Amino acid sequence: MPELPEVETTRKGIAPRLLGHSVERVVVRDRRLRWPVPAGLETDLTGQRITAVDRRGKYLLLRTGGGTAIVHLGMSGCLRIVRDHVALKKHDHFDIRLDTGDILRFNDPRRFGCLLWTTDDPASHPLLAGLGPEPLSAEFSGAFMHARSRQRRTAIKPHLMNAGVVVGVGNIYANEALFRAGIHPQRAAGRIALGRMECLVTAVKAVLQESIHAGGTTLKDFYGSDGRPGYFRYDLRVYGRGGQPCVRCDSPIRQSVIGQRSTFHCPRCQH
DNA sequence: AATCGCGCCTGACGGC
DNA sequence: TGCCGTCAGGCGCGAT
Numbered sequence: 480m481p482e483l484p485e486v487e488t489t490r491k492g493i494a495p496r497l498l499g500h501s502v503e504r505v506v507v508r509d510r511r512l513r514w515p516v517p518a519g520l521e522t523d524l525t526g527q528r529i530t531a532v533d534r535r536g537k538y539l540l541l542r543t544g545g546g547t548a549i550v551h552l553g554m555s556g557c558l559r560i561v562r563d564h565v566a567l568k569k570h571d572h573f574d575i576r577l578d579t580g581d582i583l584r585f586n587d588p589r590r591f592g593c594l595l596w597t598t599d600d601p602a603s604h605p606l607l608a609g610l611g612p613e614p615l616s617a618e619f620s621g622a623f624m625h626a627r628s629r630q631r632r633t634a635i636k637p638h639l640m641n642a643g644v645v646v647g648v649g650n651i652y653a654n655e656a657l658f659r660a661g662i663h664p665q666r667a668a669g670r671i672a673l674g675r676m677e678c679l680v681t682a683v684k685a686v687l688q689e690s691i692h693a694g695g696t697t698l699k700d701f702y703g704s705d706g707r708p709g710y711f712r713y714d715l716r717v718y719g720r721g722g723q724p725c726v727r728c729d730s731p732i733r734q735s736v737i738g739q740r741s742t743f744h745c746p747r748c749q750h
Numbered sequence: 751a752a753t754c755g756c757g758c759c760t761g762a763c764g765g766c
Numbered sequence: 767t768g769c770c771g772t773c774a775g776g777c778g779c780g781a782t
Contacts, residue, residue, distance in 0.1 A: 481776095513758075513777085537776080554775050555760075570760090589759045591776065606778085633753070642777070650775070739755070740775075 481552040483614070483647030484690035486537045489558050493583060494532035496560045497541065500577040501528045509572040513553060513593040516573065520596045524548055524575065535601070536610050536646030541575075546598040548575075549606065553591025559584050611645040614683055619645050621677025628668040628676070635671060636664035637738035639683070648683060650740045651718045652690070656682040658717045663749045664742050665735075689714075717743040 481489070505524050510516040517523075527543035534540070539558070541548040552558065561584050568586060573594060575583040585594065597604050611627075612618040627644050628635075638644060639653045648656070657664050659682035662675060671679070716726050721734030725745040735742045 551776085553759090553777090587759095588761070589775085591759070631752080637753090640776090738753095741773090 481537065481554075481556060482649050482651060482690065483537055484687060484693070486534055486539065486552060486647075487691055489552070490532055490534045490539055493558055493560060496579070496581050497529045497532055497577065497583065499528065499530075500579050500581070502526060502543070502575055503578045504574075504576040506574040506576070507572065507594075508567075509590070512572065512587070512590050513551065514595065516594045517596055520548075520594065523596050523598075529577075535607055536613070536642060538607060540601050542601075546596055547601045549593070549595040549597060549601060549604065550585070551591075551593045553587055553589060553593070555589040556585065556587035556592035559586070609643050611641075611643055614645050614647050614687055619680060619684075621673060621680045624680055625671070625673045625676040628671060631668040633668050634665045634737050635662060635668045635679075636742060637740070638668040639679075640738075640740070645683075647687070651715070652683065652686050654718045654743050655686045655716060658744060658749060659686065661749055664737055664744050666750070717745065719743070 502524050505521040507516050507521060510518075523546060524543070527545050529541055529543055531542040532539065533542065537551060539550040539552075541550065550558070561582050562580060563582070565582075565584075570588045570590075571584055571586050572590070573585045577583070585592070595604075595606075601607055612623070624645070628638060631638060636653050636657060639648050639656070640650065654664070656679060660675065660679040662671065662679055717732050720732045721743055722731050724730065725732055725748060728745065728747045730745055730747040732743050733746050735744075
């Protein structure tokens with residue numbers, strides 16, 4: 480599933496094949512994504528030259544002279560560069576074909592992803608306007624998180640996963656970062672001191688950084704002839720380890736549900 | 751204003 | 767074997 484590191488890996492993988500090239504044809508086979516693919520998108524995008532491939536949170540932005548395509552991979556989405564001869568698979572919902580013959584092909588079984596078009600500055604698009612800072616930017620600091628958490632009684636875990644606070648921290652990373660920081664996922668966000676918040680921010684950055692590094696193996700698949708999806712692997716310390724011994728203290732990892740999301744923590748290491 | 755919970759959707763998996 | 771229920775999860779949105 481695409482977490483921020485995989486979206487970033489996707490961006491890095493597709494950017495060199497798209498940059499500076501023009502869209503020759505757009506084929507949408509199923510418009511029923513998270514939001515319907517706009518009716519005029521094919522017309523809007525065709526003929527445009529791609530000037531930048533950016534990422535904002537988990538959104539990918541294909542910028543052109545005439546507007547920007549906004550792509551989200553949802554939970555099960557995947558973008559790959561293919562050529563003509565590559566047979567269509569189930570759930571291949573759209574193709575963006577370039578004048579080089581490369582085809583950017585989107586596959587998404589659950590259709591939680593999206594493909595939208597805007598002629599305005601995408602930063603002011605309703606989906607992007609309210610987003611918090613990038614987790615790997617300097618703006619995302621302990622002081623920032625501390626300030627953003629005062630008076631908040633929400634549990635720190637959903638707070639950390641709130642894209643309005645900081646983007647790109649999904650369920651897996653929230654669990655892992657909280658474990659590394661020794662913070663109980665249920666702790667009220669407003670009751671975490673600055674020092675511990677700094678520790679948490681450091682942990683978030685470390686986990687994401689390590690994941691992006693590991694995601695480099697995923698990059699290979701964009702150029703692989705077999706087109707294998709390639710699964711993102713990461714050394715998870717608590718996620719999915721309910722009942723198993725804590726890597727630090729051997730206590731059984733506890734599994735619970737916070738904000739409708741499965742949560743894992745060590746009752747002895749996290750407070 | 752903050753917070754909660756729903757719903758979108760398919761595939762994997764377990765139980766019978 | 768096959769059917770069915772359950773779970774997973776990003777994230778906007780409506781309700782409280």
